[in-house]
Amino acid sequence: MSDVPSVDPLRIGIAGIGNISGQYLATLPRLAGVRVSAVADIDPARAAAVAGPGIRALTPAELLAADDVDLVLNLTVPAAHAEVALAAVAAGKHVYNEKPLALSTVDGRQILEAADAAGVRVGCAPDTVLGTGTQTARRRLDGGGIGVPVAATAFMVSPGPELWHPNPAFFYGTAAGPCWTWARTT
Numbered sequence: 001m002s003d004v005p006s007v008d009p010l011r012i013g014i015a016g017i018g019n020i021s022g023q024y025l026a027t028l029p030r031l032a033g034v035r036v037s038a039v040a041d042i043d044p045a046r047a048a049a050v051a052g053p054g055i056r057a058l059t060p061a062e063l064l065a066a067d068d069v070d071l072v073l074n075l076t077v078p079a080a081h082a083e084v085a086l087a088a089v090a091a092g093k094h095v096y097n098e099k100p101l102a103l104s105t106v107d108g109r110q111i112l113e114a115a116d117a118a119g120v121r122v123g124c125a126p127d128t129v130l131g132t133g134t135q136t137a138r139r140r141l142d143g144g145g146i147g148v149p150v151a152a153t154a155f156m157v158s159p160g161p162e163l164w165h166p167n168p169a170f171f172y173g174t175a176a177g178p179c180w181t182w183a184r185t186t
């Protein structure tokens, strides 16, 4: 028997059923601590297409008001991130935003301050830094495994999201992705 007390799963409502939502919908059912209870999109057909047993298709407003949603998983386009996150916080929900948190640090701070005041929590992608690769590297660094690093370099090269994304315009918009957010708005 485990000493870990059992807790009810965190009930997730997904806002934005686009390209990336499939990965979340495939992965989240494997985690015991969470349960997707509702989905919503400004295009109702997108939400309806992934609804099923235990997952209700709602309008975005219904999702924010739903009693069976503890956390809004914000998978909308970047331009809608702050608005959706602030509405979720105002409704008393925790929020996890896809990246970027918001299009500006002003909006990002507003989300964090509103969440602090409301007593809810905010998370944001990318959470891949918590994965085994980065954490193993961090552990080796912290443990002195490679001595004192004097320099670091990293590259990520891609021919562009238009090769695989059906609607890639936002990737080229303001504050698209975490690097742009920090480079252009701080």
Ligand SMILES: NC(=O)c1ccc[n+]([C@@H]2O[C@H](COP(=O)([O-])OP(=O)(O)OC[C@H]3O[C@@H](n4cnc5c(N)ncnc54)[C@H](O)[C@@H]3O)[C@@H](O)[C@H]2O)c1
Residues within 6 Å of the ligand: 015, 016, 017, 018, 019, 020, 021, 040, 041, 042, 043, 046, 060, 075, 076, 077, 078, 080, 084, 098, 099, 100, 165, 167, 177
């Ligand atoms: N596609 C990827 O591989 C990928 C990878 C990493 C991060 N992301 C991030 O995930 C987010 C979503 O990306 P995507 O590729 O799924 O985009 P997408 O354009 O395919 O889907 C976005 C969905 O959000 C909906 N939407 C827009 N505004 C809304 C609102 N106010 N309320 C409810 N629904 C709304 C749209 O109708 C659409 O269905 C973006 O922030 C992006 O940066 C995507």
